[in-house]
Amino acid sequence: xxxxxxxxxxxxxxxxxxxxxxxxxxxxxxxxxxxxxxxxxxxxxxxxxxxxxxxxxxxxxxxxxxxxxxxxxxxxxxxxxxxxxxxxxxxxxxxxxxxxxxxxxxxxxxxxxxxxxxxxxxxxxxxxxxxxxxxxxxxxxxxxxxxxxxxxxxxxxxxxxxxxxxxxxxxxxxxxxxxxxxxxxxxxxxxxxxxxxxxxxxxxxxxxxxxxxxxxxxxxxxxxxxxxxxxxxxxxxxxxxxxxxxxxxxxxxxxxxxxxxxxxxxxxxxxxxxxxxxxxxxxxxxxxxxxxxxxxxxxxxxxxxxxxxxxxxxxxxxxxxxxxxxxxxxxxxxxxxxxx
Amino acid sequence: xxxxxxxxxxxxxxxxxxxxxxxxxxxxxxxxxxxxxxxxxxxxxxxxxxxxxxxxxxxxxxxxxxxxxxxxxxxxxxxxxxxxxxxxxxxxxxxxxxxxxxxxxxxxxxxxxxxxxxxxxxxxxxxxxxxxxxxxxxxxxxxxxxxxxxxxxxxxxxxxxxxxxxxxxxxxxxxxxxxxxxxxxxxxxxxxxxxxxxxxxxxxxxxxxxxxxxxxxxxxxxxxxxxxxxxxxxxxxxxxxxxxxxxxxxxxxxxxxxxxxxxxxxxxxxxxxxxxxx
Amino acid sequence: xxxxxxxxxxxxxxxxxxxxxxxxxxxxxxxxxxxxxxxxxxxxxxxxxxxxxxxxxxxxxxxxxxxxxxxxxxxxxxxxxxxxxxxxxxxxxxxxxxxxxxxxxxxxxxxxxxxxxxxxxxxxxxxxxxxxxxxxxxxxxxxxxxxxxxxxxxxxxxxxxxxxxxxxxxxxxxxxxxxxxxxxxxxxxxxxxxxxxxxxxxxxxxxxxxxxxxxxxxxxxxxxxxxxxxxxxxxxxxxxxxxxxxxxxxxxxxxxxxxxxxxxxxxxxxxxxxxxxxxxxxxxxxxxxxxxxxxxxxxxxxxxxxxxxxxxxxxxxxxxxxxxxxxxxxxxxxxxxxxxxxxxxxxxxxxxxxxxxxxxxxxxxxxxxxxxxxxx
Numbered sequence: 001x002x003x004x005x006x007x008x009x010x011x012x013x014x015x016x017x018x019x020x021x022x023x024x025x026x027x028x029x030x031x032x033x034x035x036x037x038x039x040x041x042x043x044x045x046x047x048x049x050x051x052x053x054x055x056x057x058x059x060x061x062x063x064x065x066x067x068x069x070x071x072x073x074x075x076x077x078x079x080x081x082x083x084x085x086x087x088x089x090x091x092x093x094x095x096x097x098x099x100x101x102x103x104x105x106x107x108x109x110x111x112x113x114x115x116x117x118x119x120x121x122x123x124x125x126x127x128x129x130x131x132x133x134x135x136x137x138x139x140x141x142x143x144x145x146x147x148x149x150x151x152x153x154x155x156x157x158x159x160x161x162x163x164x165x166x167x168x169x170x171x172x173x174x175x176x177x178x179x180x181x182x183x184x185x186x187x188x189x190x191x192x193x194x195x196x197x198x199x200x201x202x203x204x205x206x207x208x209x210x211x212x213x214x215x216x217x218x219x220x221x222x223x224x225x226x227x228x229x230x231x232x233x234x235x236x237x238x239x240x241x242x243x244x245x246x247x248x249x250x251x252x253x254x255x256x257x258x259x260x261x262x263x264x265x266x267x268x269x270x271x272x273x274x275x276x277x278x279x280x281x282x283x284x285x286x287x288x289x290x291x292x293x294x295x296x297x298x299x300x301x302x303x304x305x306x307x308x309x310x311x312x313x314x315x316x317x318x319x320x321x322x323x324x325x326x327x328x329x330x331x332x333x334x335x336x337x338x339x340x
Numbered sequence: 341x342x343x344x345x346x347x348x349x350x351x352x353x354x355x356x357x358x359x360x361x362x363x364x365x366x367x368x369x370x371x372x373x374x375x376x377x378x379x380x381x382x383x384x385x386x387x388x389x390x391x392x393x394x395x396x397x398x399x400x401x402x403x404x405x406x407x408x409x410x411x412x413x414x415x416x417x418x419x420x421x422x423x424x425x426x427x428x429x430x431x432x433x434x435x436x437x438x439x440x441x442x443x444x445x446x447x448x449x450x451x452x453x454x455x456x457x458x459x460x461x462x463x464x465x466x467x468x469x470x471x472x473x474x475x476x477x478x479x480x481x482x483x484x485x486x487x488x489x490x491x492x493x494x495x496x497x498x499x500x501x502x503x504x505x506x507x508x509x510x511x512x513x514x515x516x517x518x519x520x521x522x523x524x525x526x527x528x529x530x531x532x533x534x535x536x537x538x539x540x541x542x543x544x545x546x547x548x549x550x551x552x553x554x555x556x557x558x559x560x561x562x563x564x565x566x567x568x569x570x571x572x573x574x575x576x577x578x579x580x581x582x583x584x585x586x587x588x589x590x591x592x593x594x595x596x597x598x599x600x601x602x603x604x605x606x607x608x609x610x611x612x613x614x615x616x617x618x
Numbered sequence: 619x620x621x622x623x624x625x626x627x628x629x630x631x632x633x634x635x636x637x638x639x640x641x642x643x644x645x646x647x648x649x650x651x652x653x654x655x656x657x658x659x660x661x662x663x664x665x666x667x668x669x670x671x672x673x674x675x676x677x678x679x680x681x682x683x684x685x686x687x688x689x690x691x692x693x694x695x696x697x698x699x700x701x702x703x704x705x706x707x708x709x710x711x712x713x714x715x716x717x718x719x720x721x722x723x724x725x726x727x728x729x730x731x732x733x734x735x736x737x738x739x740x741x742x743x744x745x746x747x748x749x750x751x752x753x754x755x756x757x758x759x760x761x762x763x764x765x766x767x768x769x770x771x772x773x774x775x776x777x778x779x780x781x782x783x784x785x786x787x788x789x790x791x792x793x794x795x796x797x798x799x800x801x802x803x804x805x806x807x808x809x810x811x812x813x814x815x816x817x818x819x820x821x822x823x824x825x826x827x828x829x830x831x832x833x834x835x836x837x838x839x840x841x842x843x844x845x846x847x848x849x850x851x852x853x854x855x856x857x858x859x860x861x862x863x864x865x866x867x868x869x870x871x872x873x874x875x876x877x878x879x880x881x882x883x884x885x886x887x888x889x890x891x892x893x894x895x896x897x898x899x900x901x902x903x904x905x906x907x908x909x910x911x912x913x914x915x916x917x918x919x920x921x922x923x924x925x926x927x928x929x930x931x932x933x934x935x936x937x938x939x940x941x942x943x944x945x946x947x948x949x950x951x952x953x954x955x956x957x958x959x960x961x962x963x964x965x966x967x968x969x970x971x972x973x974x975x976x977x978x979x980x981x982x983x984x985x986x987x988x989x990x991x992x993x994x
Binding site for chain 3: 507509510512513514515516517518519520523528531532534
Binding site: 045048050054055066074143144146148155159161163167169172173174216219224248298305306315318321322325326329 | 356362431463493572580
């Protein structure tokens, strides 16, 4: 007997019905008690907003606040105390801080060459990786969308596989594959007569390694989204273009691309946010090396915050990062979004 | 005419070649991971590298368990990811329902405010969250990992987009049939939203299952480690346990793989609803 | 089941800024067991009125009473009304059986066995018993319609509300369902308010018809009343297909003149008293081609319907429509003259557009002469 059959047998039994009826009557009684709540929508959204406020909004504001201070350690005193008879309210101090004004920002923007280095590295990865992945993802999706391709499901699944590998796992795979001396990639290059590439020991190639790693991981994910977008393009548009004598390229340029615009924008914006948050890949694959050639902004923030405990300074770096990413995303949405 | 047919054949051939190359490039690292997981570490650095799977999988697995208590990490990851997914689905679907189907003051500004926070990188919040958890005395607790992103901006966005597609008449009809407002949510809205909930569940589960930086900061005791942390622990300063990492990865991949494959269709649908109409 | 009294009903939409008045001061009584049809162009407030009766909209002003009990502030689920929606609003995740049983489950204390017996009973009545285990998306439009009806009738509501329930069906099914709905309503004798934009449907189905425009109730009456004695120009224009021909004429004693060659002399001049202008209305079916008529026009198009012809013509700048015998098939672009009887003439006030004169022709032709004894 299958599970479904067992369940339906239980459900059709007399005692089950009686029990569920009893439960129903109880619920009805409660429902009649409840008055019409005018603030019902607020009831629905309040659990979300309570958590949202504590764990998302407060930290965001606090980061901004923290960025103007120097962190001295975890505090034990109270920030604010009030005592009225038996009522005592105290807001504990979160951290022991010393006001630093704009000095964190000044140092980051003007003097911290390692921060500039990490900015440059991150921007490099962004400018190479995002276009590469979008074009590759689009090309793969277009081919997979073609009518004559067989075994679409298999190809789609295989290409999407890397999404399933965790950050650390896939970083380690790349660490090994791209090892200069013993990696499979260099072995294959040498066996076809090419010279080995210093994937991890040369600054430029190390960044390229990160680009390849990130593209490998997210290609399938983005391809699936683009593919789904392609399937929403009305077939009549292609037929109309065909009748108008459009070439393959013209169909792509004047039908597919405009129709795909919102989906592509989504892919570009999420990828942008993703690349600027890149952390585990350099942390595991290159360790930021060689010679800080691959240290990323978030990696730098992490080191400042949790290895050197410069929390105020790291917060200021975070604020700069967020500002940059926000501006970039807004520009993308503004210039890529079309009329809507 | 013949020119045309030949062109078409060439196009087809080229498409297949391209697809095969992309697929090969994508699958090689995974195949190689399987190879590595099945050979002893001593053969790792052999030259030329091994390309055929060995039979050393279970030995590597035993070593992994001994070294990191990996089973415990799997358990930790499951507890965190599952409770996080359920909690977040509940919060996001409830709030999304209100945003999609009710009118209330400040509805639009509140929603766009949440949307704007989508841009905030997780890393930005880690410092204050860490301080907050120290204050709460929650460091080294699962709760500290589960709660922060349960109120997920992407989640509420997807839920609201999808729930707008529920016809108003369906809810009104239920109201006339005697449903209370809360019954509208759990008897009508939720069951019709199963595909979207599944899509969101995948995203949430994937996010939490693979979360690295924040758990790294919060969970400092080895017995609290999630899979990514246990893996990172194997990348030691003195020695990197490659074989064990590969075994662990081959295990950690399975739940994601299963979840993703079974719910792939929903995933696409749910994501699309989010991207098409802003 | 229930008499519905609507008093000074007003419904406004919109925020503090702009107010849109959807329903404006509607007064209406729907008798116990009556089938009342709300009809009007889109945006006339007919659906809003229905939703106010159902408790789906908060009323801005006025009251709604069921059998003398004020239900204005009661929630939909407390009113014991059932509604059939245009898109049927079947719960997609439930089987037909659970869809139909849902109202009983939520609002009564009947046991599961009682509910399922009642569901079967209703399904039998509607002929959808074999479908009970199917999901809505497996059903055809007509079947979904029946399920929606089943869900509405299962708990013996005091009031049925139907919001364009037939408009998603194809033409043939629509006319079948029209009859079925009427029979069902007579059988259950539940007070029913029905909304449609289709005046033919309204005429065919309603015991009485309530014509709305711009949120205001124009007229309530039987099909014959709204057709023969419209209270104003709007009702006259909305009811009847093809629409009534309307134009302005000058009054000269007992004669109506212009535009473009129109002249007509009235015998009864009472409606013209003290006016220099009136709006003239003649229904297409009352126009007949005559050699010496009051309306000279040029034929533009002839539509052959088989049993009759629709003739479109121009009298100067005015477009006219006439329903004529199918034997008459004039060529396009020829001149033709129409005439009509005074008893079929409508006259409206040009300022207020209220009716001055409507049809006075005889209606109750004695049918006794045709009755054959022993037949029934």
